[in-house]
Amino acid sequence: MEQIKRLIEGAKFNHFITVLILVNALLVGLETYPSIENQYGSWLVTLDIIILSLFSVELLLKLMVYRTSFFKNGWNNFDFIIVVGSLILYGSSFISVLRIFRVLRVLRTITTVPSLRRIVTALFMAIPTITSVMVLMSIIFYVYAVIGTFFYAEVEPEYFGDLGLSFITLFQVFTLESWASGIFRPIFEVVPWSWLYFVSFIVIATFIMINLIVGEIVNNAQKITDEIESETNEIKEDTSEIQQLKTEVGELKSMLQTLIDRK
Template sequence: MDMLRKFVMDIRFNRFITGLIIINAILIGLETFPNIYAEYYNLFFVIDIVILAIFTIEVLLKIIVLRKSFFKNSWNIFDLIIVLGSVILYSTPYVGVLRIFRVLRVFRTITTIPTLRRIVAALFMAIPTISSVLLIMAIIFYVYAILGTSFFREISPEYFGDIFLSSVTLFQIFTLESWASGIFRPIFQQAPSSWLYFLSFIVITTFIMINLIVGEIVNNAQKLSESIEEETDEIKDEIHEIIELRKEINEIKQILLEKK
């Protein structure tokens, strides 16, 4: 069991699985080219079966080694669901669902690379703050949609004809996609003061609100990094203490042997 644990937890085994995930992702991408997929269909099929078999063995080995602790880790459960879903659906007519699971295998890259896990964890930690920011943004969108409909309905009915059109237009402005040439300039020609409306909306939503979300995610990532560093320092201290204890035990043994 110790040998099996060492094998499963070895960094080289982890790198091998990561490599397979990347190969699997490349193959799934190549399958989107009909000519390539039709010509090498049998090869794609065999390689996919082999990769799925290795993933299944990997999950089974982890369950054997980790036992109950395997199910305490959400990343392990994520891996199990993807692999189990792929195995169950492989020989069924539910091709569409199987494709979803095959594409989801690419997400297993996150579970094998610690830095990616840290970023995702920081994202989940930021959800409460992001939810609050999104609520504020929804209120801002609603207010600006009403104002836009009131001010520019007659000038540009295709963009500000009603509150729904205004909301879609504001989302386009929020993404900064062709907002100046397509939306702002024609309205600005007839309503010169409209620049206040558009610029204030962009500054509030695109610059301030998005920076709040990004700042919260970065802040959480920093906290996770600091906690990991603290844990690493504690482990180093414990290892140092163990080494010192071993030295002391060896010295005591030496003294006892000399007395004999």
């Protein structure tokens, strides 16, 4: 069992699983091309079955080694659901659901690449702050949507005819997608001071709010990195202490051997 544990925790095994995940992603992408699907469909299905079988073997090995502790890790639970779900749905009539599971296997890359896990963990840690920022953004959107409806409903009813249309328009402005030529300039020709409305909204909603979210995620990622470095330093310190003890024990042995030889 110890050999199996060393195998599944080894770098080579993890690299092999990562390659399988990437190959799986490539196969799923190739199936979206009708010409390739019609010509090589049977080969693609065969390769997919082989990859799913290897994933199943990986899962069984981890269950053998870790047993119930396997399910204490959220990433392991995700892998388990994806692999077992694919196995259950294979050969069933739920083809669309099976395809979703096959695509979701690509997300297993996150579980095999530590740097990706850190980013996702940082994202989850930032959810409370992101939720607060989203509530604040909703208030800003509502205020600007009401103002836009009041002032620009008659100028551009297509964009600000009612509150719902104003929300959709502000979302387009928020994404900075054709906001100047498509929305702002026609209104600016009629209402010259409208630039204050659009510029202030973009500065507050797009620049400030997005930077708050990004900043929180970056801070959490830095915290995780610092924790990992701290744990690594502790391990290095323990290793160095062990090495020092070994050296001292070696010196004691040599001293004892010297004393014995003298006697």
